[in-house]
Amino acid sequence: MKHKTFFWFVLPSSLAMLLFIFVPIVSVLVQSVYVDHAQVIKEVENCGPFGCTTTTAVDQEATQALQQASPLGRFAGLDTYLDRSHLAIDEVAAAWNRSTGIGDFFDKLVNLPFYKAMSFTLAYTFIVTPLVIIVGFIIAVAVNSATRKIRGPLIFFSLLPMMVTPLVGSLIIFWMVDARGVVGAALQYLAGDPDLSVKASTPLTWVMLMVYGVWHSAPFAFIVYYAGLQTVNNDTLESAMIDGASRWEQIRYVVIPHLLPLTTFIALMQLMDNFRVFEPIVSFSASAHATSLSWAIYNDLGGETRQLSSAAATSVLTILGIAILLTPVLIRTWRDFSRK
């Protein structure tokens, strides 16, 4: 392609990326290094239906003047990144000095909001991603070997979890695992413990969230693999069969190598998606047991007083986290690409 043609070809998408991806990220970056002005507080008398009280309020005129002088707020540099709600450098150092062992240090670490969120986010990402790939692959192989007549309905049902809105899907599972729900009651019966409650236990809540994650994302891996399976070379498969390869050997030595590039693609997408795990935590009301970086952003913005700088800092940390996670996969792809 000529350079000029190429330029005009990519111009619209480059412009859109600049406008909708680059500019917002820069704005978030700027927001995260500024904090609000010192609020000018004055004493006031508030009256209402329940009587009058002397209390404090923000002095609007004085604060307005500060605001107009520098609309962005006070420059804070990396302070927000290093404070207790984010990387918590001082608290981590103190925990390290005071802890009696590595276990104790870890307990103290996950008591800090950022590391609590990180511990679940990472566990979720590294457990759900491989499971999604494996389960998706198994479904794809199974559907592909079904007779043509029932394949259509099978595909439809296999895709359902992905079509159901995440909030609705997780709410349905939430009710099912309730102590009086179908799954919850069955678990109580199987465990022989009438007080067993998935929602009250941290490990079981984690398991529930991860099961939901696999249930919701496996169809994505399935449909990608299913498309890939249609391109497997039949001649290779047939010659493998003639050579006496079992079904498992055919899959192991013909199908899996053929689908490897797709696996890289699915892993890439799933790592990104799972690192941003959010909806299930909200709809399972699971924040007492598990939080994630995205949930932390939501929590900062959802309170009565919005903490924009804190949310912006967490957003930047999320972007950095995804970049670090994807580096190995990207390096691999780049190597494959340059080899060709």
Add this chain to the structure above:
Amino acid sequence: MLLRKLIIATSLALSANAAHAGCGVAEGRVNIVGNEFPAIHTVVKAAQTCADENVSVTANLTADHQKINLAGLQGNPAEYTSAIIANSSIVALINADVIRPLDDLIEKYGQDIPKSNLITVDGKVMAVAFMANAQHLVYRKDVLEEIGVEPPRTYEELLEAARMIREKGIMDNPVGGAYQSGWNLATEFVNMYIGTGGEFYKPGTAEVSINNDKGIAALEMMKSLTEYMNPDFLTHDSNATNAEVEAGNVALMNMWGSRVGVLMDDEGAEEVVYSNVAVDGPLTVAGGTVPATTLWWDGWTVAKNISDEDAEATFVAMMAGTSPDILNDETMAQAVWMIDGYEPAPVNKGVFAAIQAQSRPYPMLPYMGLLHTALGDNLSDYLQGKESAEEALADIEATYTTSAREKGFLN
């Protein structure tokens, strides 16, 4: 969503035909944002009777109103001309300076509004209250009769009654409560801490001080209560707690006055449940005299960043929405209305008792929202037994201090 839009559009069209004279304003735009429950629907429906060909009245009522009202008022001109808020959520709007003082509008149109309904901050009227709310005792008459005790007046008595109910095998988890991690749980702590006589801040400053004997006493009482609750209590909001009551699993709880109506109607529960639900005033704790609850009002405001015509139209429409005309057999029991002609129903006894017992209003402080968020994030670790009360309170103080620094309340 579409259905609601249709309903609003239809009612708009109908009311425009019915009352084409409007409410005495020539023209303007009215757009209301607020929470979604029956009483607020009543107010908005009445405000919409002011719509005619020159005055438009629209509304967006959602449980997530707090997440959108500030953004919706910040633009110039603002998307919403009025936000229906409560004494906690008005603070964020005042902090951001997006609602206007109403004194001149009251002089022009609002002489009939009872003085006690005016919410004044530093001498300026910032909102007009129209209903009161509070959490108070809700109990099952039949269950308490069965164990032979009077309705409890303190949390200690409530625990004793709960123990008897469990021992007699009537219910496994007889205590209910909106202990969902986050806003609900924080509210319960605020109630309990006020009941122990605690102060949230060092006097006259934004420095938090809850890590003390009273904070620990409040937390310990909350933990004792959770031992008689459904083990899933950290996921139960008001709706889920009410469902437990309707299912006949709960006999004692501290619940919002505005949520009791649905427990007493004949929908969703057996006769033995709904005919035996009764209310009483809020409880005290640890020998305190101040009830362990907070008083709330709901009221309306007028946006600052809108034209004066729109502000006048909004003021007049909201006044119509909260005028004595809205009271009828159906709406009377929806809330404790602070409107002339309101007659309390038995369901509202609890809120009145809370007011009479001189309960404290929820603190209207610029930095209370930050503490509320910090409480909601950190209390569950203690209730799950993952850390001690002192550690939980220290975590809350540290979380609050970090966010208060970022927002400029502390240096």
